[in-house]
Amino acid sequence: MRKTWALLAALLAMAGAVMFLTTTPASAAAIRVMPLGDSITGSPGCWRALLWNKLQSSGYTDIDFVGTLPAQGCSVPYDGDNEGHGGFLATNVANQNQLPGWLAATRPDIVMMHFGTNDVWSNIPPATILSAYTTLVNQMRASNPAMKILVAKIIPMNPSSCAECAQRAVNLNNAIPGWAAATSTQQSPITVVDQWTGFSTGTDTYDGVHPNAAGDQKISDKWYPALVNALSGVTPSPSVTPTVTPTVTPTGAGGCTATYKNVGQWQGGFQGEVTVKNTGTAPMSAWTVRWAFANGQQISQIWNGTLSASGADVTVRHVSWNGLLTPGATATFGFLASWTGTNTDPTPTCA
Numbered sequence: 001m002r003k004t005w006a007l008l009a010a011l012l013a014m015a016g017a018v019m020f021l022t023t024t025p026a027s028a029a030a031i032r033v034m035p036l037g038d039s040i041t042g043s044p045g046c047w048r049a050l051l052w053n054k055l056q057s058s059g060y061t062d063i064d065f066v067g068t069l070p071a072q073g074c075s076v077p078y079d080g081d082n083e084g085h086g087g088f089l090a091t092n093v094a095n096q097n098q099l100p101g102w103l104a105a106t107r108p109d110i111v112m113m114h115f116g117t118n119d120v121w122s123n124i125p126p127a128t129i130l131s132a133y134t135t136l137v138n139q140m141r142a143s144n145p146a147m148k149i150l151v152a153k154i155i156p157m158n159p160s161s162c163a164e165c166a167q168r169a170v171n172l173n174n175a176i177p178g179w180a181a182a183t184s185t186q187q188s189p190i191t192v193v194d195q196w197t198g199f200s201t202g203t204d205t206y207d208g209v210h211p212n213a214a215g216d217q218k219i220s221d222k223w224y225p226a227l228v229n230a231l232s233g234v235t236p237s238p239s240v241t242p243t244v245t246p247t248v249t250p251t252g253a254g255g256c257t258a259t260y261k262n263v264g265q266w267q268g269g270f271q272g273e274v275t276v277k278n279t280g281t282a283p284m285s286a287w288t289v290r291w292a293f294a295n296g297q298q299i300s301q302i303w304n305g306t307l308s309a310s311g312a313d314v315t316v317r318h319v320s321w322n323g324l325l326t327p328g329a330t331a332t333f334g335f336l337a338s339w340t341g342t343n344t345d346p347t348p349t350c351a
Contacts, residue, residue, distance in 0.1 A: 030064035031234050033227065034108035035082040036099075036136075037115040040155065040219075042084015044072035047211065050220035051227070060231060066106035068303045068334070070322075081106075090115040091124055094132035101301060103143035104263050104271045105334045109234050111140055112223060114152040114195060117209065120168045121159070126175045134183060141188050148230040149190045151180060155219065158201040158208040169196070177192060193226045195219055255280040256325075258289045258350035262343070263334070267272040270343060271296075273334040274305075274316070276350055278325040286323045287331070289316045291346035297339045305333030314346070 019266040026138040035041050035048055048065065053076065055063055064079065071080020083102050085093075092117075093099055113136070120130045133151065138328045140147045173196050184190040195218075201208045204215035213217060256278050278284045289305075293312045305316040322331040 017155050030062045032064045032066045032108045033110045034066050034111045036111050037084050038088050038118055039086035042082045043086040044074055045084045046074040047216040047219035049074040049076050049078040051223050066108050068102050068105050069192040076155045089118045091119050091132040094135035099139045101336045110148045110230050112150045116154050124174045130179045147188045150193050150226050152193045152195040155195045155199045156201050191226050195222050216273050256350040258348035262347050271336055275330050275332045284325045288351050289348050291348040294344045295342040297337050299337045300336045
């Protein structure tokens with residue numbers, strides 16, 4: 001009997017040793033980086049693919065590029081999430097209060113902003129553009145008081161339809177360093193990244209504005225050292241575990257769930273988010289989520305979904321890139337809405 005117990009103890013000890021050797025600690029949360037801007041950042045913005053892969057190959061692997069927009073090609077694997085909205089003006093994004101929703105949906109630790117090309121094209125004065133920058137920075141800091149912010153001197157522009165744009169871009173770029181110095185703080189520093197110097201509209205763009213392959217490489221090379229420096233000492237923001245209200249729709253070959261959460265609310269407004277999951281055994285090619293607000297809430301802005309609303313009744317359908325869900329896969333859309341007095345969580349259904 002004594003020998004049996006001794007043998008059992010030895011086997012348990014060996015099993016414990018194997019478990020110790022094969023169990024690794026959970027990795028730290030990835031540092032979230034938001035590329036923010038217009039089509040130079042997001043349509044398709046292949047400098048992001050070059051930058052992502054350079055970070056990976058040089059050992060910076062705990063990085064998560066974030067944004068409510070997906071990758072748009074570039075022919076290489078990379079983390080393509082971004083906030084590069086083609087045609088957008090920095091002044092409009094600031095005036096229309098669009099950034100807070102994007103920030104709440106993605107919670108970045110670092111923002112890389114190349115924004116203002118369309119403002120320059122629209123002949124908006126540098127002082128007005130910089131005022132919009134300040135609004136955006138304040139919104140970033142409201143989302144994360146320790147936000148690290150990289151702001152680019154925009155690449156040169158010389159479109160055939162705007163002879164004055166080249167000088168306007170210079171005027172804006174000349175004003176950015178002084179603005180950054182006045183707006184930067186120790187807790188939330190602003191770093192100016194000079195994307196203008198050494199960039200040629202003749203050899204580095206295909207239309208005088210948007211970068212070609214050579215331009216993408218130059219943009220990536222300029223972002224890289226500034227981003228690596230910003231990564232030093234950044235503590236990833238903690239993940240939030242929200243209260244959710246799940247709703248399950250029919251099971252079987254086809255079926256999906258719609259899970260709602262109130263991401264955050266403020267006086268008169270709030271942000272909602274719904275996650276759609278394919279709970280069936282076959283792929284879904286489309287989905288539709290419906291609910292009725294109980295307290296007169298009204299949606300003012302939505303992303304990653306197509307909205308139809310009639311009074312209290314809300315219908316959201318997929319967009320082109322997130323309708324196909326394999327079994328177990330999910331898609332998430334978010335929205336901003338108003339509320340007064342009471343803000344009862346809706347109960348969505350999915351089909």
